[in-house]
Amino acid sequence: MGAQVEFHNVLPPVSRHFARDEHDFAERLRRLSPAQLEYLAGAIGDGSENLGCMPPEDVEALLDVLREKVSGAAAEKVRAAYGSGGECG
Secondary structure: OOOOOOOOOOHHHHHHHHOOOHHHHHHHHHOOOHHHHHHHHHHHHHOOOOOOOOOHHHHHHHHHHHHHHOOHHHHHHHHHHHHOOOOOO
């Protein structure tokens, strides 16, 4: 038995529907390996993962976890991608 809903992005559904708050969201992110977080950062950078539907506090949590587990440079690239827009939809 699998999920019956197809998500086009990974982070917004976790942020909006599964995590209780930004602290829970950050803890969920901390369970990922550095390689998995790098993959997500790359997907955000190339536009295949959209953060437009996420609350700003969850984006900040993501940036904090990227700084902790990957690098400040990765976090800044994600911040730039988020700042350049992205529609919720």
